Amino acid sequence: SQQGEEDPQALSIQEGENATMNCSYKTSINNLQWYRQNSGRGLVHLILIRSNEREKHSGRLRVTLDTSKKSSSLLITASRAADTASYFCATDGLIKAAGNKLTFGGGTRVLVKP
Amino acid sequence: DTAVSQTPKYLVTQMGNDKSIKCEQNLGHDTMYWYKQDSKKFLKIMFSYNNKELIINETVPNRFSPKSPDKAHLNLHINSLELGDSAVYFCASSRDHYTDTQYFGPGTRLTVL
Numbered sequence: 001s002q003q004g005e006e007d008p009q010a011l012s013i014q015e016g017e018n019a020t021m022n023c024s025y026k027t028s029i030n031n032l033q034w035y036r037q038n039s040g041r042g043l044v045h046l047i048l049i050r051s052n053e054r055e056k057h058s059g060r061l062r063v064t065l066d067t068s069k070k071s072s073s074l075l076i077t078a079s080r081a082a083d084t085a086s087y088f089c090a091t092d093g094l095i096k097a098a099g100n101k102l103t104f105g106g107g108t109r110v111l112v113k114p
Numbered sequence: 115d116t117a118v119s120q121t122p123k124y125l126v127t128q129m130g131n132d133k134s135i136k137c138e139q140n141l142g143h144d145t146m147y148w149y150k151q152d153s154k155k156f157l158k159i160m161f162s163y164n165n166k167e168l169i170i171n172e173t174v175p176n177r178f179s180p181k182s183p184d185k186a187h188l189n190l191h192i193n194s195l196e197l198g199d200s201a202v203y204f205c206a207s208s209r210d211h212y213t214d215t216q217y218f219g220p221g222t223r224l225t226v227l
Binding site for chain 1: 118145154156158159162204206208212213216218220221
C-alpha cells in the first residue's frame with residue numbers, strides 16, 4: 001500500500017488561481033517532501049518539511065504538515081501555465097538504519113489553463 | 115551539465131530479451147537509487163547503493179540486477195524481460211544515505227512487446 005496518498009488525483013485551474021493538494025501517510029516520519037514531475041521528465045525536489053515544523057514557504061509554495069493527522073498540504077499561489085505537472089509527496093522512514101528509503105504517493109496531476 | 119543522466123531514454127524490446135539501463139551522476143553524491151514508475155504513476159524504490167554497496171533491496175524479481183562500478187554509476191540489468199516490466203525507470207542520487215533530498219534522472223521508458 002502507498003505510504004503517501006495525494007488528493008485530489010487531478011486538478012484543473014485557471015492561471016492566477018491557487019492550487020491546493022493534500023497528502024496523507026500512514027506511519028511516523030522524520031520529514032516529508034514534495035516533488036514535481038513535468039510530463040516525460042524526472043522528479044524535481046520542491047520543498048522538505050521536518051516533522052517538528054508546521055508550515056514552510058518557498059517562493060509561491062506553501063507546505064503545511066500536521067503530524068497528528070498524518071497529513072500535509074501543498075499550496076501553489078498565483079499559478080502559471082508552467083506549473084502544469086504532477087506533484088508527489090514523499091515520506092521517509094522514522095528509522096534510517098536501512099538507508100534513505102522514500103515512499104511516494106500516486107501524485108496529483110495539476111493542469112493550469114492559460 | 116546534466117546532474118543525473120540515464121541512457122537510453124527509450125527502450126523497446128521483445129519479451130525474453132536481456133537489457134541494461136545506465137545511470138551516471140556528476141554531483142559527487144555517495145548514494146544512488148533505482149525507482150520504477152508504473153502506468154498509474156506510482157513510484158516505487160527498487161534498489162539503493164551507497165559507495166558501491168547495496169543498502170536497499172526491495173522485493174524485486176532477481177531478474178533485476180543492479181551494478182555499481184563506482185559511486186558515480188549505477189546500472190540496472192534486466193534478464194528475461196516480461197510484459198509487466200514495461201514502465202519508466204528512474205535513477206536518482208543523494209549526497210549520502212541519510213540525506214533526504216534526491217535528484218532524479220530523466221527516466222528510461224521501457225516497453226516490452
